[in-house]
Amino acid sequence: MAESVNVRISGKLIKFVKERTGPEGMYESVSEYIRALIRQDYERLEEHRWQRLRGELEPGMNAGEDEFVDVSADDVISRNRGKQKS
Known part of the structure; x- marks a missing residue:
């Protein structure tokens, strides 16, 4: 089951997010963008763990x-x- 998480961003970051989302952006919504970022971070960490192993x-x-x-x-x-025993 999905949980809801609220994140506050402002200034340059919100402007950047708005450029990446919506009709002109690469992602349809902010939620989709955030999920993609989290997924990429997770996959990068998993790859790092595999490389170390x-x-x-x-x-x-x-x-x-x-x-x-x-x-x-x-x-x-x-x-x-x-x-x-030691």
Whole structure:
């Protein structure tokens, strides 16, 4: 369900918004413009998060087979139990 949010803007900003909306603007309404700005900001943040995650995973993805160590589930459980006791 959509919620209503009120925003006050004045001066140069309201003039700019009016230029971007309405019959001569790129957006039909101020609401449509604000939704688009929020969506763009959200998508930019999500892309930044993905890029950061890719950067963290990249060394592992590019590692050679000789850099990996075989471990069993029991090894992992034992190691983690040891960390909990510390």
